[in-house]
Amino acid sequence: MADGTPRKETRIQAEKREIIREAALEVFASHGFRGATLDQIAEVAKLSKPNLLYYFDSKEAIHADLLARLLDTWLDPLREMREDGDPIREIRGYIQRKLEAARDYPRESRLFANEILQGAPRLLDELQGPLRDLVNDKSDLMRRWMDDGKIARISPHHLIFAIWAVTQHYADFDVQVRAVLGKDDEARFHDAAETIEKLFFSGLAPR
Structure with a gap:
């Protein structure tokens, strides 16, 4: 104007x-x-x-725009983990939200994975800033739960990494999952949640 x-x-x-x-x-x-x-x-x-x-x-401008929007989609499920909630329920909720994101936003997940595989040239500042800050904050929360004897003492960072790995698999390798299962229905996400929870929570139960 x-x-x-x-x-x-x-x-x-x-x-x-x-x-x-x-x-x-x-x-x-x-x-x-x-x-x-x-x-x-x-x-x-x-x-x-x-x-x-x-x-x-430019292509770069479109890609940067998509990545900026994508980061909130990636971080929001972890942001929702509440300190005043039951630890097992909060971690279970996080796993479920990540699987829902894999189901609902598979292209966004693959866009993120492609960026990471290239060394995150357009996203590194965000990974070292907002993402790291949030992961550190939630790791501190988990340590407080451990100190209170509510969950077993393990590395919170590596717990979060493990949740990322198993939940993102259902977006980034969806073709492989459907090929092996021989079917394409929502049941795979329900079965995945049930299996993942059993794997994690057997190790998270307080000693």
Whole structure:
């Protein structure tokens, strides 16, 4: 605008931007950052490349936008762990929320995994900042539970890493899971939760 105030995005412009994000998520999740192209994203979005570039000026800009939104999706399940709750119930809830995220946001999970496998060049500051701070905070919470004799004494950081590993498997390796099981239904997430909980909680029970 003439006075320097940014012009508010119209509803149509906001919708177009969301269409581009959705298309980019599909392309990045399938091909990774290096394998994805603006032409592929424009094709999936059913937009011309010049039209796409009106909203995002580069592949890097779209990818950065998606990663910024993704971090909250990644961190929110851990943020919900409450200090005043029952420790076993809180950890069980975290496992369930992570499996739900694997079920509901598999492309976002693969986008995150691709970024990590490349050395997190566009996300390292966030990993060393908000993510590390949150993990340290929840690890301190678990240590307080251990000090109170509510759960067994183990490494909280490695417990969180282990939960990440087993729950993300159902998003990042979903094709493999479905191929081995020979079926494609929601039961695999219920069975996964039940199995994972038994594995973890046998080791978390206070001695």
